[in-house]
Amino acid sequence: MSQQLKASVIISTYNQPNWLELVLYSYHLQTIKEFEIIIADDGSDNKTKAVIDTFSEKTQISVTHLWQEDNGFQKTKILNKAIVAASSDYLIFTDGDCIARNDFVETHLKLKRTNSALSGGYFKLTKAISDKITKDSIKQQKCFDTNWLLAEGQPKSFKLNKLTTSKKKAAFLNWITPTKATFDGMNVSCYKKDILAVNGFDERMQYGGEDREVGERMMNNGIRFLQIRYSAICLHLFHERPYKNEEAEKFNKEIRKITRSTKSTYTNFGIKKH
Numbered sequence: 669m670s671q672q673l674k675a676s677v678i679i680s681t682y683n684q685p686n687w688l689e690l691v692l693y694s695y696h697l698q699t700i701k702e703f704e705i706i707i708a709d710d711g712s713d714n715k716t717k718a719v720i721d722t723f724s725e726k727t728q729i730s731v732t733h734l735w736q737e738d739n740g741f742q743k744t745k746i747l748n749k750a751i752v753a754a755s756s757d758y759l760i761f762t763d764g765d766c767i768a769r770n771d772f773v774e775t776h777l778k779l780k781r782t783n784s785a786l787s788g789g790y791f792k793l794t795k796a797i798s799d800k801i802t803k804d805s806i807k808q809q810k811c812f813d814t815n816w817l818l819a820e821g822q823p824k825s826f827k828l829n830k831l832t833t834s835k836k837k838a839a840f841l842n843w844i845t846p847t848k849a850t851f852d853g854m855n856v857s858c859y860k861k862d863i864l865a866v867n868g869f870d871e872r873m874q875y876g877g878e879d880r881e882v883g884e885r886m887m888n889n890g891i892r893f894l895q896i897r898y899s900a901i902c903l904h905l906f907h908e909r910p911y912k913n914e915e916a917e918k919f920n921k922e923i924r925k926i927t928r929s930t931k932s933t934y935t936n937f938g939i940k941k942h
Contacts, residue, residue, distance in 0.1 A: 673778055675703040676754035680853065681764030685715040688764040692723040692731075694802050694902075697779045699774045704730040707764070708750040711738025730755075739914070744878050745867035747853075748939045751860065751868050760857040761879075766790055766902040767801065769812050775900040776857045787861065788855030789897030791830045791866060795906040797822050800829075811903060830901055838898035841855055849893035851883025856904055862891050867938030876917035881924045889933040 677695065679747065681688050688707075695705060722860055724731045727732075734753060736746050751759065760776050762768065779786055793801070797820055801811050810816045814828045822828075831837050856879070866885040869878060887893060926932065936942040 672702050673704055673756040674700070675705055675758045675760050675773055675857075676706055676756040677760045677762065677773065678706045678708055678750045678754065679762055679764050680708045680710065680747060680750075681712060681716060682710045682743075683716065684764055684907065685712070685719045687907070688801065688820065689719045689723070689791055690801060690806060691764055691767055692727075692903070693775075694768045694806050696723070696727050696769070697770045697807060699771050700777070703760075703773050704732065704755055706732045706734060706753055708743070708746040709733060709735040710741070710743050710746050734746035740801045741874040741913070742871075743874050743875070744871045746882070747893060748868040748871065751863060751937060757860050758857065759860050759863065761816065761853050761855075762855050762902060765905040765907055766854050766884055767806060767811065767905065768902045769900075771811060772869075772900055772902060772916055774927065775896070779894070779896055780857065780859075781892075781894065781902040782859070783862075783890060784892045784894050785851065785856060785883070786896045786900065787849035787852060787892045787893050788857070788900035788902070788905045789830045790852075790902050791819070791827060792904045793817075793906055794822060796820075798906040801903075801905065807940065810856045812901070829921055830898055832898060835899070841898040842895045845895060845897060847895070848896065849897075851879050851893070853885065854904065855900060856883070858886070858891065858900060862886060862889075864939065865889055867935050867940055868939050870935040872922060872937045872939035873920050873923060874913060874916035876913075876920045877924055878920060881920070884924065884927050885933055888927070888931045
C-alpha cells in the first residue's frame, strides 16, 4: 500500500472531538485519495478515540491513531512519533481544528519541490461561524465560499482573499504577500527526509513557536520555504488556548534565539536522543 501513497497527512489533536470529526470528514472529501492520515494525539480522552474509530470504519483512507498519555503540552513528542510512523516520503502537517478544502492535499502535492517546504494558509473563523459548520456545509464546500461566510456573519476583511479558487490570483497574492514563508504547524508540508535531517521537533519545547523552530533549523540546513498561503487553504475553527504558558514561551524564545544565532541545523532533543 505504501507504494501508492503520495503523502502522509499528520493531524495533531488534543481533546477536541467535535472539531476533529469535521476535520477528518474534510479529508474524506479530498480530490485525491492516495494519502494516509496519522493522528498525533497528545493525550485526549476516549471521546477522541471514538471519533477516530468511527471515521476509520467509514473511509478507505488508512488512519493511524498515535496516542500518548496526557502529561501537559507535549505536542512535539507525539509529532516526532508521527514523523517516524509516516509511510510516505512526503508529509503534510496540520491541526485537528483545521478543515481542509477539498483540493488541499492535491495542491500540496502539485506544488511540492525538492529541497523545499511549502508554507500554506489558514482562515480563522469566528466562534459563531465555527459553531455553524456542519458536515453538509463541508460536503458542499459552502464554508469555503466567501458569500456564504459573509451571509452567516463572518466579518469582511482582506483575509477572505485566502479563499480564492483562482490559481492565478492565488499565485499573485503568494508572490506579493509580505508574510514570510515559515513552518506553521497548521498548514505546512515537506519531504520526510528533510525534517529527519534536522532531527525533528525539539521536545523540550511546549506551546509557542515550537513549529517555527524546526523550520528555522531546516532553513539553516538549506531548505527553502515557499509561500502558498493563498493556494492551499484550511479553515481554522475557533477555540481557547488554556495551555498558553508565559514561562514556556519565554523558554522557547531562548531556544529559537540560539537556533538563529548559531545557525543550528540539528537538535539533540529530537527524534534521536543524544
